[in-house]
Amino acid sequence: MTNLSSVDSEELFQFYRERGNAGNFIKERKAGFFGDKTDSSTMVKNEVRMMMGYLAYNLYLFLKQLAGDEVNALTIKRFRPLFLHIAENMSLLLDDIFSNSQVYTPIQNNFKPYLIQSAR
Numbered sequence: 001m002t003n004l005s006s007v008d009s010e011e012l013f014q015f016y017r018e019r020g021n022a023g024n025f026i027k028e029r030k031a032g033f034f035g036d037k038t039d040s041s042t043m044v045k046n047e048v049r050m051m052m053g054y055l056a057y058n059l060y061l062f063l064k065q066l067a068g069d070e071v072n073a074l075t076i077k078r079f080r081p082l083f084l085h086i087a088e089n090m091s092l093l094l095d096d097i098f099s100n101s102q103v104y105t106p107i108q109n110n111f112k113p114y115l116i117q118s119a120r
Helices: 009-032 043-067 076-098 104-119
Strands: none
Touching (some): 009 043, 009 076, 043 076
């Protein structure tokens, strides 16, 4: 396309800029959401992993859009720890609020074994 004389240089620059942005999205999807990990024993498992990765990627883009300009420029490598830190703080806050609640205690007891396992 670079040898086309009928194309305006500004249009050509914009085309390649958008092409580079698309490449960056693909790189972020692969690196941040394990898009290149296809080592499962069956095609179905690989497909499910891929779909879950795309779902997570779209959720990530949605959360970035909701958060605004300050967060919008962050990559998943920087966004993930911030988001998990916020979720952890919210969880601790809810734990403090509902710790004496008759509704919350049975739910908390049901999830405790899973939380202890994932912390290891």
